Amino acid sequence: MSGFSKNWQKKEDKSSRELRNLMRNSPPVKLHIDRASREISALIARLDNAEARIKSRDGEMFRKIVASLQKGDKDHAAMYANELTEMRKVGMTVVGAKLALEQVSLRLGTITDLGDVVSTLLPTVTVVKRVGQGLVSIMPKAQGELNEISSLLSSTLVEAGTIGGTSLNFQAANSEAEQVxxxxxxxxxxxxxxxxxxxxxVPQRTEEEEGLAV
Structure with missing residues (x-):
């Protein structure tokens, strides 16, 4: 995972140097970013708890599969196996969302020191939106909260771009967000x-077993 955290390394250019004083000159921008950071941190904690619950439930379901197989109960073993497979798909989404938001939180935390507001927020908004879309069927409330965070960061982005006179390169930002x-x-x-x-x-039922089940 060493390369994962390096995706959004700061790229120093004239625009970012001109924005170094943005945080001091525009308090609302800093307040909005701080608020978004707090809300994202709270969501990360909730996703961490969700991951822990899935892990616990996974162990229970796995043991049920093994117990059913030991008793020769292939029907229940197959049912539990299907449930476990679906549960792990949910777990994959939860873990992926948490990892992506951790990167967002990390980058938002560097803005105060680096002042590269526009270059950071452009891909960040896309990542937050996409994470929210992925959680819509799993954690609807989290999806709504991420939409609010995305709107907050979008308005902050526009404000920062206006103050710094910086053009917004959406194509590059989308590519960067997709990579993350x-x-x-x-x-x-x-x-x-x-x-x-x-x-x-789970072994398939034999023809004899199928006949006995009729």
């Missing part, structure tokens, strides 16, 4: 594979 999201998903997949054993294979 892809790497978050990749790391989430690796983490899930490392933390959880493979779902046990």
């Amino acid at each position: 999201l892809e790497e978050a998903a990749s790391v989430a997949s690796e983490r899930m594979a490392a933390q959880f054993p493979e779902v046990p294979a």
Whole structure:
């Protein structure tokens, strides 16, 4: 994961140097960024709790599969295996969202010192929106909160761009955001594979067993 946190390394240019004093000269910008950072940190904590619950539930479901197989109950074993597979898909989404938001939080925390408001907020807004879309069916409330954070950061971005006279390069920002999201998903997949054993294979019912079930 060493390269993951390097995606948004500061790129020093004339525009960012001109914006070094933005945080001092425009208190509302700093207040908005601080508020967004706090709300994102709270969401990260909730996602962390959700991940812990999924991990606990995963262990319970895994044990049910094993117990059913030991009893020769293939029907229940298959049912539990399907539930576990779906649960891990949810877990993958939760972990990926948490990793992406951790990167957002990290970058927002550097703005106070570096002043590169526009170059940071452009990809950040896209990442926040995409994370919210991914959580809509899992954590609807979180999705709504992320929409609010995205709107707050978007208005802050416009204000910062106006003050600094900086043009907004959306194409480059979207590419950068996409890279962060892809790497978050990749790391989430690796983490899930490392933390959880493979779902046990459930043998198909034989023709004789099918006949007895009729």
